[in-house]
Amino acid sequence: xxxxxxxxxxxxxxxxxELLSRAGEIKKITMGADKNTKTPCGFCFLLxxxxxxxxxxxxxxxxxxxxxxxxRVDFDWGFQEGRQWGRGKRGGQVWGxxxxxxxPDILLMSH
Numbered sequence: 001x002x003x004x005x006x007x008x009x010x011x012x013x014x015x016x017x018e019l020l021s022r023a024g025e026i027k028k029i030t031m032g033a034d035k036n037t038k039t040p041c042g043f044c045f046l047l048x049x050x051x052x053x054x055x056x057x058x059x060x061x062x063x064x065x066x067x068x069x070x071x072r073v074d075f076d077w078g079f080q081e082g083r084q085w086g087r088g089k090r091g092g093q094v095w096g097x098x099x100x101x102x103x104p105d106i107l108l109m110s111h
Contacts, residue, residue, distance in 0.1 A: 005042065016031075026046055
């Protein structure tokens with residue numbers, strides 16, 4: 001399983017699939033969403049059919065541009081119910097509660 005972060009709040013599951021499937025066949029995509037508004041909040045989890053494909057996505061796709069943003073692809077310990085929601089107190093991302101240097105498209109979607 002891999003975690004994909006730093007995505008635009010406007011990035012679709014289809015866009016994620018198009019880029020990340022270059023590393024291998026994807027079994028499942030779970031898009032992250034704000035718990036309160038159910039709107040995207042810039043991350044997702046991917047499950048590949050093989051570990052080699054997951055390794056390739058971390059090695060070759062991390063840092064690539066998706067929807068005008070350099071994405072982060074890291075290994076993850078696995079999706080569990082509830083992790084698709086933002087982790088902040090208001091249902092968004094934790095960093096959004098402490099940072100003031102917001103990306104304009106993130107600011108629009110988080111409030």
